[in-house]
Amino acid sequence: MTRGVDRAVNIAGLRRLAKRRLPAFSFDYVDGSAEDEISGADNRRAFDDAKIVPRQLTGISEADPSTSLFGKEWAFPLAIAPTGYNGLLWRKGDVVLARQAANSGLIFTQSTMSSSSVEDVAEAAPGLRHWFQLYVLKDREATRTLVERARQAGCEALVVTTDVAALGNRERDKRHFVRPQVLSLRARLDIARRFHWCLNVALPGLPDFGNLREFLPKGAGALDGATYIAREMQGALSWRDIEWLRDIWPHRLVVKGLLHPEEAADAVRLGADAIVVSNHGGRQLDGAPSPLRVLDQVRSRVGGDCALLMDSGVRRGSDILKALARGADGVLSGRAMLYGLAAGGPDGVNTAIDILRSEFVRAMILSGVGSTRDIDARILFDPDGFIPSTGFSSHKNVMALARAGRDL
Numbered sequence: 096m097t098r099g100v101d102r103a104v105n106i107a108g109l110r111r112l113a114k115r116r117l118p119a120f121s122f123d124y125v126d127g128s129a130e131d132e133i134s135g136a137d138n139r140r141a142f143d144d145a146k147i148v149p150r151q152l153t154g155i156s157e158a159d160p161s162t163s164l165f166g167k168e169w170a171f172p173l174a175i176a177p178t179g180y181n182g183l184l185w186r187k188g189d190v191v192l193a194r195q196a197a198n199s200g201l202i203f204t205q206s207t208m209s210s211s212s213v214e215d216v217a218e219a220a221p222g223l224r225h226w227f228q229l230y231v232l233k234d235r236e237a238t239r240t241l242v243e244r245a246r247q248a249g250c251e252a253l254v255v256t257t258d259v260a261a262l263g264n265r266e267r268d269k270r271h272f273v274r275p276q277v278l279s280l281r282a283r284l285d286i287a288r289r290f291h292w293c294l295n296v297a298l299p300g301l302p303d304f305g306n307l308r309e310f311l312p313k314g315a316g317a318l319d320g321a322t323y324i325a326r327e328m329q330g331a332l333s334w335r336d337i338e339w340l341r342d343i344w345p346h347r348l349v350v351k352g353l354l355h356p357e358e359a360a361d362a363v364r365l366g367a368d369a370i371v372v373s374n375h376g377g378r379q380l381d382g383a384p385s386p387l388r389v390l391d392q393v394r395s396r397v398g399g400d401c402a403l404l405m406d407s408g409v410r411r412g413s414d415i416l417k418a419l420a421r422g423a424d425g426v427l428s429g430r431a432m433l434y435g436l437a438a439g440g441p442d443g444v445n446t447a448i449d450i451l452r453s454e455f456v457r458a459m460i461l462s463g464v465g466s467t468r469d470i471d472a473r474i475l476f477d478p479d480g481f482i483p484s485t486g487f488s489s490h491k492n493v494m495a496l497a498r499a500g501r502d503l
């Protein structure tokens with residue numbers, strides 16, 4: 096086990112290790128949100144504010160965290176969120192994340208901007224529930240090529256990200272650069288102090304963007320890839336783009352990055368199979384609400400048939416329980432997985448998954464729910480202090496015992 100990872104008792108512990116191991120510029124790339132980081136903080140506050148009212152006398156001592164999505168078994172309602180340039184945190188970071196997801200029965204969403212290509216990940220992680228996140232490119236043929244490659248690699252779902260009409264203003268990132276893509280002297284000196292990172296990431300050669308190689312001249316490196324993305328990414332999308340993608344992608348289509356209940360309902364009307372309610376981890380519009388705050392409104396607009404996922408701020412297993420109680424079918428996790436990856440590669444990712452899974456199971460048991468099917472809004476303490484009746488079977492047991500005249 097990578098040193099220190101075995102002593103991490105929670106995601107915050109993995110974050111501390113990641114901060115120690117990574118150069119500051121790359122830690123801030125992961126950890127930072129946009130501008131004043133108000134939305135980043137709200138993502139946590141919303142989970143902290145949501146309270147669970149436990150049911151004690153249920154006799155439940157075990158809980159089954161499994162569920163299903165798109166008709167398939169899902170070991171635990173957690174998917175690894177798409178995050179670009181994971182090779183900056185650990186060599187072949189995408190492959191590491193994908194393999195651990197496959198071993199744990201989770202879904203791995205690979206970013207368009209991943210360091211490894213979609214083909215390399217599919218080959219390295221057989222049996223993986225592999226989703227491909229698409230950033231639409233201005234060049235329609237190049238976009239079509241990416242979609243076709245995802246199909247050929249066996250991806251189950253295409254996840255189109257909709258919340259990057261303009262790139263978020265990430266001020267923490269800017270502090271490490273004298274101009275775009277040129278690190279300050281201070282940032283370079285800091286790199287020299289991170290011996291393990293240099294050995295693991297920098298010395299073998301900085302990663303590039305595996306999915307974009309075919310659009311770049313031979314031998315192009317990370318900087319050329321970043322320049323290509325900045326120039327070629329079609330930030331602002333419209334409903335026509337969603338319609339077009341629905342036409343060219345015959346499998347599951349997931350629309351990521353919506354917060355407005357009306358937009359979510361419109362996406363479902365155009366054929367989306369799932370929505371990811373997300374504020375991009377607070378990295379785009381600073382001031383956007385935490386997705387947890389709008390989740391129940393989105394659920395009531397899209398109805399019960401559409402799969403609803405959420406992300407932004409998940410750091411505890413109890414957060415997953417709260418998201419499910421507010422109407423989600425599952426959550427995506429970005430940073431919690433990346434802290435694990437940076438802290439200790441495969442060991443770190445495994446530890447992050449184990450922590451979230453065991454916290455989720457414990458929170459289920461303590462809340463008196465034995466199965467994910469039984470999680471709903473009735474376990475939550477609502478802001479007005481109203482405690483809804485649960486109608487749980489324990490109550491029926493009490494009544495049955497009372498009727499039988501047993502001594503309670």
Ligand SMILES: Cc1cc2nc3c(=O)[nH]c(=O)nc-3n(C[C@H](O)[C@H](O)[C@H](O)COP(=O)(O)O)c2cc1C
Nearest residue numbers: 125176177178179206256375376407408428429430
């Ligand atoms: C370092 C980093 C890179 C990201 N890159 C992408 C990306 O390439 N595509 C995308 O749709 N979202 C990207 N996201 C957003 C995540 O998919 C997800 O919405 C967010 O991380 C969820 O918040 P959390 O980190 O608090 O779990 C990125 C997030 C981080 C932290």
